Amino acid sequence: MSSYISTTPDDLREMLAAIGVGSIDELFAGIPEGVRLDGGLDLPAGLPEQDVYAHLLELARKNVSAEDEVTFLGAGMYDHYVPALIDMLMSRSEFLTPYTPYQPEISQGGLQVMFEYQTAMTELTGLPVSNASVYEGPSAVAAAGYLAKLANGKGRFVVSAGLHPHSAQTLRTLAVGYGIEVVDVPLKDGVTDPQAWAAAIDEDTSAVFFQNPNFLGAVEDAKALADAAKNSPAVVVGQYDPITLGILAPPGECGVDVAVGEGQALGNRLDFGGPSFGFFCATEAYLRRMPGRIAGETKDVDGRRGFVLTLQTREQHIRREKATSNICTSQALNALGGVVYLSWLGRQGIVELGELLLQRTHYARTTLAAVDGVSTLHDQPVVREFALDLDVDGLAGVERVVSRCCAAGYNPGYPLGRDEGGHPTGLLVALTEQRTREQVDRLAEVLAEAVAAERATATTSTEVPA
Amino acid sequence: MSSYISTTPDDLREMLAAIGVGSIDELFAGIPEGVRLDGGLDLPAGLPEQDVYAHLLELARKNVSAEDEVTFLGAGMYDHYVPALIDMLMSRSEFLTPYTPYQPEISQGGLQVMFEYQTAMTELTGLPVSNASVYEGPSAVAAAGYLAKLANGKGRFVVSAGLHPHSAQTLRTLAVGYGIEVVDVPLKDGVTDPQAWAAAIDEDTSAVFFQNPNFLGAVEDAKALADAAKNSPAVVVGQYDPITLGILAPPGECGVDVAVGEGQALGNRLDFGGPSFGFFCATEAYLRRMPGRIAGETKDVDGRRGFVLTLQTREQHIRREKATSNICTSQALNALGGVVYLSWLGRQGIVELGELLLQRTHYARTTLAAVDGVSTLHDQPVVREFALDLDVDGLAGVERVVSRCCAAGYNPGYPLGRDEGGHPTGLLVALTEQRTREQVDRLAEVLAEAVAAERATATTSTEVPA
Amino acid sequence: DRVVTIFEKGAPGRRAFTCPELDVPQVDPQQLLPAGLRRMAPPRLPEVSEPELVRHYVRISRRNFDLDSGFYPLGSCTMKHNPRLHERVAGLPGHARLHPLQHPSRSQGALELMYNLERALGEVAGLPHVCLQPSAGSHGELAGLLVTRAYHEDRGEVRTKVLTPDTAHGTNPATVTMAGYTVVKVGTNADGGVDLDDLRAKADGDVACLMLTNPNTLGIFDPNIEEISRIVHEVGATLYYDGANLNAVMGVSRPGDMGFDIVHYNLHKSFTQPHGGGGPGSGPIAVSDRIAPYLPTPVIRRTDSADGPVFDLVAEGLPEGAPGAKSIGRLRGFQGNYGCFVRSYSYICSLGGEGLKEASQTAVLNANYLLARLQAEGVREYLPLGFGERCMHEFVLSGAPMKKELGIKTLDLAKRLLDHGFHPPTVYFPLLVDEALMIEPTETETKETLDAFADAVVAILREAQEDPSIAQNAPYTTPVRRLDEAAAAKQPVIRQPLPA
Amino acid sequence: DRVVTIFEKGAPGRRAFTCPELDVPQVDPQQLLPAGLRRMAPPRLPEVSEPELVRHYVRISRRNFDLDSGFYPLGSCTMKHNPRLHERVAGLPGHARLHPLQHPSRSQGALELMYNLERALGEVAGLPHVCLQPSAGSHGELAGLLVTRAYHEDRGEVRTKVLTPDTAHGTNPATVTMAGYTVVKVGTNADGGVDLDDLRAKADGDVACLMLTNPNTLGIFDPNIEEISRIVHEVGATLYYDGANLNAVMGVSRPGDMGFDIVHYNLHKSFTQPHGGGGPGSGPIAVSDRIAPYLPTPVIRRTDSADGPVFDLVAEGLPEGAPGAKSIGRLRGFQGNYGCFVRSYSYICSLGGEGLKEASQTAVLNANYLLARLQAEGVREYLPLGFGERCMHEFVLSGAPMKKELGIKTLDLAKRLLDHGFHPPTVYFPLLVDEALMIEPTETETKETLDAFADAVVAILREAQEDPSIAQNAPYTTPVRRLDEAAAAKQPVIRQPLPA
Known part of the structure; x- marks a missing residue:
């Protein structure tokens, strides 16, 4: 079997001679006998490329992908159309196979992409500072928490129940590490309860977290939420759906200090959840507290424009235990997809796309809520996703409805009851530009049935459909 | 709608002013009114990328591809595994998007690929000369006929019935143009009838044509066929399946003057028949009579090694009506796939692959011929393809058998009766390295049923199965 | 860094391929294939590992200039943007892994696509019957002359000559010979069109066909096209449209409406196939009713049923007068370059009728704008326009004054453009124009790019005024510099020599 | 040619995107989204056509050096060949277009793949329980320390310190802080291993964990690993394996067998993910039985039924002692970087157990061969090996004598290597070695490449003997030359300024 190696018997002989040993085993002589693996790994034998392909194809066919059904699943990742040119660029060896650009002279391509990405994200968020990407959405929220912790050393995080459950859980997991208490604020009428929110914020609040549009698809009044924290030390963190920022007021204009979010909607595939990228933008004040890589512009010795990784003294490889984050490998390739997508959409396109989604989402909400046994879970403005309530018996009932729809080729959305504390009979329905009126109309029929x-x-019975 | 154009209203204004006209229409003023199209084209409106993708995907799903069934179809094109690295290289902008390398200084990549391809094909065929590709297999046969016509001016082509029907038909279509008579030689026991072959060759024979392995999968005695033409003016043309040349005697060692064939098996997709490439190799004598592009090695003014298109005085853009062929755009990208595939297989691999096919084909022939109502059409040596005879009622019976097998997910092969003069109840079964023993065994069951x-x-009835 | 071929890489025993295991009972190979039919020594193919293989070709790919990297104004080649969508859809397994002999009932999508493409192409040409089979433009030309021959012969006529203007692409006369005809050249008039008197003089009963490109290779639409058509048809000949320049007139004017009987398309030009460094291409033809019966087979037949349309491939039993009923036969294997059909069909779907027209209009706009820039004072003195004042989608300048005044030839200008990062225009064609420079910018380039190209030409002319040797010895910044083509042709080395 | 960003290209009104038509009844947008929640001015994104967009990024891509083009011996980064098969299978719609919230019953293939990958990774590490969720190595480290914390807290213990050797990657101490612990450094002995005395002195009841890389960043396998394990476990701490260097020992020696409780893998190193210019990566962790209950959720559960295995994602109601039963919770959204799992799983399928071992053996062979070449006379005088005599998969040379004798620093050598077409090794790490040069050739390079690299080092040393300024001012042949990093950090310009 090939292991993608090139060592011929002749090579081996010459190399061992040059090293001065008689066998490869001798090179491992330093490993104590007690920790050597004698029998070899208990793994199947290697396969030719064609058999690996066949196996992976077989596994792929056991999944129902967005190419196999009409999907209204969202809740954090969305079936947007990924233009073909993004595939091409992301698969170019020159972008696909380099390491992090530690040698800027031969990494200008990647560094320039980071610089352009940062520009695009700051434009989108209306905040002056962006890093070159973090892992993904929920961990970006947690990273914002760590930034706040390092910045003000306070003891409490205040979290809206409109935050994606994965974000809230991730934040909680990490906050345990540095000992911060997490306080929840409930929703009211589908949005963060303003009274409870204001009441929860105090002098010991390190950061406040909300999401826009929130997990139920509702547009939050970001400015009001940020204003409520104005007189506290809290860093205001907003998790945003970037595709909505063509029409939603940008966080930078609402008093948000740190805007983070999941970048998948921007030119990245669903990939069952990853890899995608998280974006991380902030006010100038946090420039030197940012996690992750940042590319900056400079000049070479001949005066030519060039780009480098900059402000590296924040980072783990320089600052070690005093670093602003432990992140090293991030999501550069996925961020490339993001900036190419935003350039593809362009200044007009991002607005047009937002307005299209706004109209279609309104139509879908109205159409589906008109189905017998279906109502809206809230009536707040929505942009691309909305929550319904099904008049069925709990989560199990919703799951059976979803199964029935899927059998007809229509995946109606995400049952909110799957999350702890989620509305048991809720259904979260997401739209992208790939979902047409015709599909919405058909979903309404399928859902009604x-x-x-x-x-x-x-x-009549309690049996579960096949 | 975008037409992939960049002209903004501002651009248009400036450009028209620079030209000195008031509108684009003025630029078309030279077209007589009588031949202008007023109403516009009667074609559907343009679509966004996502809709074009959805439409093309829908069409793709109306086909049953080699990914959807286990296929034993061959008869000229074969479901070989195409290694992923070939896709990558063929889709690199640098190989995908240039024109024919008229400017060698900035086309060294493509020219070197041609040079390497020529080297690989001459190695494979044992002939000293190869061009950089022609369109595909059957037209390569016809191109060999034109070479013979120009070379010796004789009046007859002698053609074995073992030649692929498409090759024979193409040769006949073109021979009409330059007025050459085509004489057929039948098969006997599955191979070209040696007596009839020898008898058909005379002093007015311009070229003789056979195929190896022939259309029924049988290995021809190429040397004997070539010997029979030794004392005639005839150019000996062999159409070869290149994948078999790891184990079959190379044409150059059998007295063949021109070896041509379909290159698809070498790293090219099926693509419903094209694009692929035809190869065209010959003895030294025909170097300056070759059709198509040829790359040659030379040096630049600084003495550096480089490659150019050479012997261009054969070609249409220089020699015009005296050219050796009218070919201009050929199949450079597909030939790249060919040489990369051959390099991937390598010196050992091409032999190993041939031996594997030989064994599996023997097993498949034995296994399928043991099915009740199935027998071999001939018992000649076969390498990767063989002909069966089904004891059913003519082509219609075979087609129904094929339909039944396909319904079980197994496409058993090509009904020979589809071709004029083809054996009505014959079935041509092809193997590639992707067809396993398990699949052959299952095919035997499916076919038996x-x-x-x-x-x-x-x-009992004459009804056709659904 | 010395350039080495893949045959000079690797080492004995290296490999990228892993052979699947033998899963059937082994039989003595000699018994299966006797020694006399066997190869004795393996072909000396490369012995390389997969990483070596990838790196070799990625590296040499970077020694190519390509359309995705820069401006490629190669006249007559229509180097327009190649959308990546087309590669994506052509790569769908339902297209890419479809066997050409799959039964029509199991390849309905492919046949529907081909049927739709035939209709769309026919609409663009203004001719009702399309055959997709030819593999490239020159193959389409051959198809066109063979159907012409069949048409005449069916009428009991033997015709021996084909007329081609002196501005014709080289493929035209080469095809004439391959089709068994004799070439008769027709002259060009002062405006760059067909010399009508010469045409009248040569159009006689022996003429089978006039092959014409319109707009022609000078980028000029022949204003006498209706008269040309009349002359040709009066002597019973067919009028053949070389579609190389179709990108100038899509949705604006149709060959069928001009009187052409036969048209070939270069899908790899007007309908944006990537050129692949010299192919693949695709050269469908369209014909009028009277020529249709002679079209190559098989033809695609659509039958409408209650369940929707059904498509079939048919070669025999076609009704009289139907396309292919008296077919000349096949021109190649299978159904043509289907992968190219997928791409061009996608292109037509993306653009629609309006988009195709907009493409042609913009191609003509861009050409005229670049022409205007290059006919500014200080340029036109050295590089005058060969014929006329304006152009369609391309134009031909003459480098003769430049050669005379500045001492640099068209070739020198071309080579110096390489140092500016541009692919040069087509040079020394058409033959009619001395030191010709044939420029086709296409519709997909920006005004900024056209300006930058014009600026480069201006800079090179200015530089040559100071020191012509700079251009004369250009290029300097390319992977190799000027190559000795004469030596290559004199003692051809056309393969890597290998050790036994 | 001035470098411009995509924001400096294009023109107002240009576009690549075509918005789908509005197919629903239009409602007043202000009614759907009130002004107060609305964006007023559109973000100033680029306005470019598709051809411009493609060309811009293709062009700038060529300003990158990449693994497919050349040798990339970056120490600790394991830049091994990235097979293109992996991109193909990861791109299959069944994987690439699978929604992460698709119900487990409709994502059985993905869950089966993840289950299989967990088993295979566990076998390589010698630890039974694997969690694929972490997004990269550093994320895996964080997961490892958070499960350590949960483990101790569950036992009622509060521990405050984590030990890391002074050779550790920077991520280790940074992670320690993020997990709320204090870093305590452990020294290195003369052989390059952990200083046992120092370890014994620092290992006390406050220690939660020792984080260790083995072989460490000096490329040295610690011969005292069993003793280290004993010391750490005696004080009740966990032993954490930083898997960055796992490529040295796959199939040869297993962290679990060495006594490690927790291991993270860098799928983007040992299991050949393409690095993407800085991600994506994937950093699964494996743990022993006693740590398993604290693993992040959801976990994959396999249930065998009559119809074959069924896979599920489970976060709640897990039986006591089962993986995730007392979970620390989530570390990110969804299930981790599944696209990376597809690639690494394919890699494991291609290589099998034997192939993985062969990979590690060859990685060590290649490193030792290159080391031997670089310790030849005339080189080792300038670039001695930091510690020991041989190495595992990588080794660290010291450029201190070179700096002293020849006047060129490690950085100069690195920059000069760029002119020879090589990516330089990792420089100035580990901190322990003065003027460190950390070289990891990986198993997928040829002997010829190793030789060429060694030759280049020799040539640079020789050149420096003649004229050190050449290396001091290198590189010369790169898209840009040395860049002013200090200025970039002093007055950061981290985005393109745009006109209003």
């Missing part, structure tokens, strides 16, 4: 069937079954 | 069902139906 499924809900009706579920309600009929519930009254 | 299908043949049995067909024979049962034939005796």
Whole structure:
């Protein structure tokens, strides 16, 4: 079997001779006998490329992807169309295979992409500072928490219940590490309860977290939420859906200090959840507290424009235990997809796309809420995602409705009851520019049949459909 | 709608002013009114990228591809595994998007690929001269005929019935142009009838044509066929399946003057028949009569090694009506796939692959011929493809058997009766390294059921299965 | 860094390929394939590992200039943007892994696509019957002359000559010979069009066809096209449209409406196939009703049923007068370069009728703008326009004054453009224009790029005024500099010599 | 040619995107989204056509050096060949377009793949429980310390310190701080291993964990690993394996067998993810039985049924002692970087157990061969090996004598290597070695490449003997030359200024 190695028997002989040993085993003589693996790994034998392909294809076919059904699944990642030129650029060896650009003279391509990405993200968020990407959305929220912790050393995080459950959970997981208490603020009428929010913020609040649009798709009044923290030490952190920022007021204009979010919607594939990228933008005040890589412009010895990784004294490889973050490998390739996507959309396109989603989402909400046994979970403004309530028996009922719809080729969305504390009979429905009116209309039919069937079954039997 | 153009209204204004006209229409003023199209083209409106993708995906799904079934179809193109690195290289902008390398200084990549391709093909065929590719297999046969016509001016082509029907038909279509008579030689026991072959060759024979392995998969005695033409003026032309040349005697060692063939098996996709490439190799005598591009090595003014298109005085853009061929755009990108595939296989691999096919083909022939109602059409040596005879009612019976097998996910091969003069109940079965013993065994079961069902139906009714 | 071929890399025993295991009972190979039919020594193919293989070709790819990297104004070649969408859809397994002999009932999508493409191409040409089979433009030309031959012969006529203007692409006369005809050249008039008197003089009963490019290779639309058509048809000949320059007139004017009987398309020009460094291409033809019966087979037949349309490939039993009923036969294997059809069909779907027209309009706009820039004072003195004042999608300048005044030839200008990062225009064609420089910017270039190119030409002319030797010895910044083509042709080295 | 960003290209009104048509009844947008929540001015994103967009990024891509083009011996980064098969299979729609919240019953293939990958990775580490969730090595480290914390707290213990050797990667101490611990450095002995006395002195009841890389960043396998494990476990701490150097020992020696409780893998190193110019990566962790309950959730559960195995994602109701039963919770959204799992799983399928071992053996062979070449007379005088005589998969030379004798620093050597077409090794790390040069050739390079690299080093040393200023001012042949990093940090310009 090939292991992608090149050592011929002749090579081996010459190399061992040059080293001055008689066998490869001798090179491992320094490993104590007690920790050597004698029998070899208990793994299947290697396979030719064609067999690996066949195996991976077989596994792929056991999944129902967004190419196999009409999907209204969202809740953090979305079936946007990824233009073909992004695939091409992301698969170019020159972007795909280099390491982090430690040698700027031969990494100008990647560094310039980072610089352009930072420019695009600062434009989108209306904040002056962006890093070159973090892992993904929820961990970006947690990274914002760590920034706040280092910045003000306070003891509490105040978290809106509109934050994505994964973000809230991730924040909680990490906050344990540095001992910060997390305080939840409930929603009211689908948005963060303003009274409870204001009441929760105090002098010991290190950061406040909300999401816009929030997890139920509702547009939050970001400015009001930020204003409520104005007189506290709290860093205001907003998690944003970047695709909505063509029409939503940008965080930088609402008093948000740190805007983070999941970048997948910007030209990245679903990939069952990753890799994508997280974006991380902030006010000038936090420039030297940012996690991750930042590219900066400079000149070479001949005066030519060039780019370098800059402000590296923040980073782990220089600052070690005093670093602003432990992040090293980030998501450069995915961020490339992001900036190419934003350039593809362009200044007009991001607005047009936002307005299209706004209209179609309104149509979908109205159409689906008109189905018998279906109502809206809230009536706040929504941009690309909305929450319904199904008049069925709990999460199990919703799951059966979803199954029935999926059997008809339509995945109606995400059952909110799957999350702890989520509305048991809620269904989160997301749109992208790939979902047409025709598909919405058909979903309404499919959903109507499924809900009706579920309600009929519930009254006559408890059997689960196949 | 975008037409991939960049002209903004500002651009248009400035450009028209620079030209000195008031509108684009004025630029078309030279077209007589009588031949202007007023109403515009009667074509659907343009679509966004996502909709074009969705449409093309829908069309793709209406096909049953080699990814959707286990296919034993061959007869000229084969479901070989195409290694992923070939896709990558063929889709690199640097190879994908340039024109023919008229400016060698900035085309060294493509020219070197041609030079390497020529080297690989001459190695494979054992002939000293190769061009940089022609369109595909059958037209390569016809191109060999034109070479012979220009070389010796004789009046007859002698053609073995073992030649692929498409090659024979193409040769006939073109021979009409320059007025050459085509004489057929039948097969005997699955190979070219030696007596009839020898008898057909005379002093007015311009070229003789056979195929190896021939259309029924049988290995021809190429040396004997070539010897028979030794004392005639005829150019000996062999059409070869290049994948078999790791184990079959190379044409250059058998007295073949011109070896041509379909290159698809070498790293090219099926693509419903094209684009692929044709190869065209010859003895030294025909170097200056070759059709198509040829790359040659030379040096630049600084003495550096470089490559150029050479012997261009053969070609249409220089020699015009006296050119050796009218070919201009050929199949450079596909030939790249060919040479990369051959390099991937390598000196050992091409032999190993040939031996594997030889063994598996033997196993498949034995196994399938053991099915009730199935026998071999001939018992000549075969390498990767063989002909069966089904005991059913003519081509229609075979087609129904094929349909039944396909319904079970197994495409058993090509019904020979589809070609004029082809054996009505013949079935041509091809193997590649992607067809395993397990698949052959399963095909035997599927085929047995299908043949049995067909024979049962034939005796009781004449209905066609769905 | 010495350039080495893949045959000079690697080492004995290295490999990228892993052979699948033998899973059937082994039989003595000699028994399966006797020694007399066997190869004795393996072909000396490279012995390289996969990493070596990838690196070799990635590296040499960087020694190519390509359309995705820069301006490529190669006249007559229509180097327009190649959308990556087309590579994506052509790569879908349902297209890319479809066997050409799959039964029509199991390849309905492919046949529907081809049928739709035929209709769309026919609409663009203004001719009702399309055959997609030819592999490239020159192959389409051959198809066109063979159907012409069949048409005449079917009428009991033997015709021996084909007329081609002296501005014709080289493929035209080469094709004429391959089709068994004799070339008769027709002259060009002062305006760059066909010399009507010469045409009238040569158009006689022996003429089978006039092959014409319109706009022609000078970028000029022949204003006498209706008269030309009349002359040709009066002697019973066919009028053939070389579609190389179709990008100038899509949606604006149609060959069929001009009187052409036969048209070939270069899908790899007007309909944006990537050129692949010299192919693949695709050269469908369209014909009028009277020529249709002679078209190559198989033809695609659409039958409408209650369940929707059904598509079939048919070669025999076609009704009289139907396309292919008296077919000349096949021109190649299978159905043509289907992968190219997928791309061009996608292009037509993306643009629609309006988009195709906009493409042609913009191609003509861009050409005229670049022409205006290059006919500014200080440039036109050295590089005058060969014929006319304006152009369609391309134009031809003459470098003769530049050669005379500045001592640099068109070739020198071309080579110096390489140092400016541009692919040069087509040079020394058409033959009619002395020191010709044939420029086709296409519609997908920006005004900024056209300006930068014009600026480069201006800079090179200015530089030559100071020191012509700079251009004469250019290029300097390319992977290699000027190559000795004469030596290459004199003692051809066309393969890597290998050790036994 | 002035470098411009995409924001400096294009023109107002240009576009690549075509918005789908509005197919629903239009409602007043202000009604749907009130002004107070609305954006007023559009973000100043680029306005470019598709051809411009493609050309811009293709062009700037060529200003990168990449693994597919040349040798990349960056120490500790394991720049091994990235097979293109992996991109192909990761791109299959069934993987690439699978929504992360698709119900487990409709994502069985993905869960099976993840389950299989967990088993395979566990086998390589010699630890039974794997969590794929962490996004990169540093994320895995954080996961490792958070499960350590949970483990201790569950036992009612409060521990405050984490030991890291002074050779540790910077991520280790940074992670320690993020996890709320204090870093305590442990020294290195004369052989390059952990100073056992120092370790014994610092290992007390406050220590939560020792984080160790083995072989360490000097490329040395610690011969005292069993003793180290004993010391750490005696004080009740966990032993953490930083998997950055796992490529040295796959199939040869397993962290679990060495006594490690927690291991992180860098799929983007040992299991050949392309690095993407700085990600994505993937940093799964494996743990022993006693740590398993604290693993992040959800976990993958396999249930065998009559119809074959069924896979599920489970976060709650896990039985006591089961992985995730007392989970620390999530570390990120969804299930981790699945696209990376597909690639690494394919890699493991291609190589199998034997292939993985062969990879490690060859990595060590290549490193020792290159070391031997670089310790030849005439080189070792300037670039001696920091510690020991041989190495595992990488080694660290000291440029201190070179600096002293020849006047060129390690950085100069690195920059001069650029002119020879090589990516330089890692420089100035580990901190322990003066003027460090850390070289990791990996198993996928040829002997010829190793020789060429050694030759280049020799040539640079020889050149410096004649004229050190050449290296001091290198590089010369790169897209830009040495850049002013100090100015960049002093007055950061981190985005393109745009006109209003």
